[in-house]
Amino acid sequence: MFDIEDTVDVNIYRHNGFRLLDLPITASGKKVKKSFRKIEAKYKMSDSEDITLKDVLMPIVPSPKFNNYQKANSRLNDAKVRFIDEIFWFWPSNLIKDEDAVAWDYLRNKKYDDFIRYWENKRDNNVSYHNLAIFYQAMSLDFYASNENTNKIVDYSKKALNYWKKTFTSGFEDFARDRVKKLNNPLLKESFVNEVFSQLQKAILSIYLDMAQNAIKLNNLDDVHKYIDLINDSGFDFKVISNTVNNLLTFLIYQVDSEIKDYELSIKDFNEKDYLPAILNAKSFNVTVSPLLDILSILASNNIKAKDAINKAYISIVNSTVSYFNRLLDDYSVSNNLNLLYVSLLDVIADNYKDFELNYNSRDLINKNSEVFKNRKSYLKSMVYSSSDKSAIGIICSYVEDEFKKGPKLGNISIKMELIRTSGASKEISDVCMEILTDSLNYCVRGEDKVTQILYRQNINMIKYETILGGA
Known part of the structure; x- marks a missing residue:
């Protein structure tokens, strides 16, 4: 079984064979070969590994290296992967004679408003919505690769997902199926085309799942929420959305478990007098794990696995620090600032875990000493x-x-x-x-x-x- 998600990720438009070789999706095998040979010749004549093609539809920044062009050529020589690259690139409204040259000129000259108006006014049931979805999504992922402001990425992504949703109910799927029939390629059977379109929504949302996971790794809580909202508000099939969110939950729980293991390992060899290192380690752990737990509690407040992960993180930090605090209260040689540091830590714990079960002694300890910090x-x-x-x-x-x-x-x-x-x-x-x-x-x-x-x-x-x- 061909899994479309193996070929689709946040870099789908940076790896797309048609974009890199500057070819239409109707290009023959000979044209693919000819285009790659031109690039190969340029590379041999140049001292640089970066090769820039002029007047391409949507140039990639920074310029691709020769090995990127080699991979693009390989993608277009694999019939099934090529079909995925076709789905994620611009289609002409007429597959025999290109009647949209003016639209491609707009794109080459970066007249984006004119390009958008062209397809909005054309209202072609086959490809208009699809081409607008491709434009907005390629732009949003280019912004993402360039570390642009997240709001800019989200705005373009919303438009892309809206046009993808319209594409699913337009004539594009039938148009693509008819094209494959006429190609008469034994590797592109009708069952394969059906399989690709049945997985397409899931593959598109997997892009935003990748973005959310990357934001989680960077502890960027605000961005995670924005990408989750994109998934939930996509208007795609409910089962596809639920499956994507569940995949994110699994990833989150794995990340929390990893942080707990790393934290417990970091304090394993502390002795009973290591007050300050214990406090700093606990605070560092809390800074890292708290955003993950916040997302977990919002995404799945009634999910048993999520609750278990949250409580496990809480128990780990409390069990590893309460005994230090008890000894700290009796150690008059330790300066007052350590008491304040520890009380601030307990406050952070209370704020982050107030909605979850605490044993009586721990809750009493937190409440009593939080009064000092207040x-x-x-x-x-x-x-x-x-x-x-x-x-x-x-x-x-x-x-x-x-x-x-x-x-x-x-x-x-x-x-x-x-x-x-x-x-x-x-x-x-x-x-x-x-x-x-x-x-x-x-x-x-x-x-x-x-x-x-x-x-x-x-x-x-x-x-x-x-x-x-x-x-x-």
């Missing part, structure tokens, strides 16, 4: 001994007030960090202030683009290990 301004002020300390506390208190009123902002956090660093405050006060700011920084950075997230998270790690760990 009044963090007073707690900090009780630790102040110098004018420099008072200055640092004033900075952090003004930030906390802004945070409650407007929410944390990256620029504001960076400014406050620099002020704290140069305030001359004692190490203990500086550590506590920095921990509060890094908590907010990590929360705030989730909604930013991927490059900003990576840069700011590197900054978080630097602050935690140089500022906090170095002063405790």
Whole structure:
């Protein structure tokens, strides 16, 4: 059985043989061979591995390398894979004589509005909707490959999915089936064509499943929700949508389990005096796993496997830290900032897991010590001994007030960090202030683009290990 999903992913338009070799879907085997030989000759005459073709319909950026053209040639020489590339490329309204030359010129000259209007006005029952679906989806995936703003990707994807939905009820499938019959290729039987179209909706949604999974790996919670909404709002068959969401759930649960294993391994050799490393490891685990659990709880609040994964993550962190906290309360040689750090951790646990079962002792412990953190301004002020300390506390208190009123902002956090660093405050006060700011920084950075997230998270790690760990 041919599985269309083996040939369709987020790079379907960057691997498409017709796009790379700049050929129409009606190109004969001879034309495929001729086009590839021209590219091969260019490569042999050039010192660069990047080969740029001029005046192609939709040029790929950055320019493909020679091995990409080799793979494209191979795709077009495999009858079944070629048919998939045909489905995911532009079709002429007349398969014998190309009557749409003006539309292809619009595309070559990047007159996209004219290209869109051409197919909207043509209202050809066979290919108009399909070609608009291809245009919007290829553009959205080009944006995705270039790390463009997610909203731009989503807007184009919505239009693509809307036209795909219309394509399924137009005459395109029959048009494609008639074309295959006339080709009379023994490898392209009618049963194969039926199989491809029966899997097409699932294959298209698998593209957005890939995007959601990649966003999960980057802890980019906002993007995950947007891609899930694309899947749910696609208007495709209900069973196909449910199957795609279930695949995402399976992936999420696997990711959570992996994070739990890595976390438990990281604390395996800690001794009873390793307070700060235990706290930092627990906070780091929570930062990574919390977005996954948020998505799980939204996607499948009544799903038994999802609930088990959430509770398992909670139990792992509580079991590994409560004993440290109990010892910490009795160890007067440990500075007050560790108490605050730990209380902040317990608050994070309570916020993220409040909808799930906690044993009585753990809940009592969280509630009792959260009271300290809720009044963090007073707690900090009780630790102040110098004018420099008072200055640092004033900075952090003004930030906390802004945070409650407007929410944390990256620029504001960076400014406050620099002020704290140069305030001359004692190490203990500086550590506590920095921990509060890094908590907010990590929360705030989730909604930013991927490059900003990576840069700011590197900054978080630097602050935690140089500022906090170095002063405790």
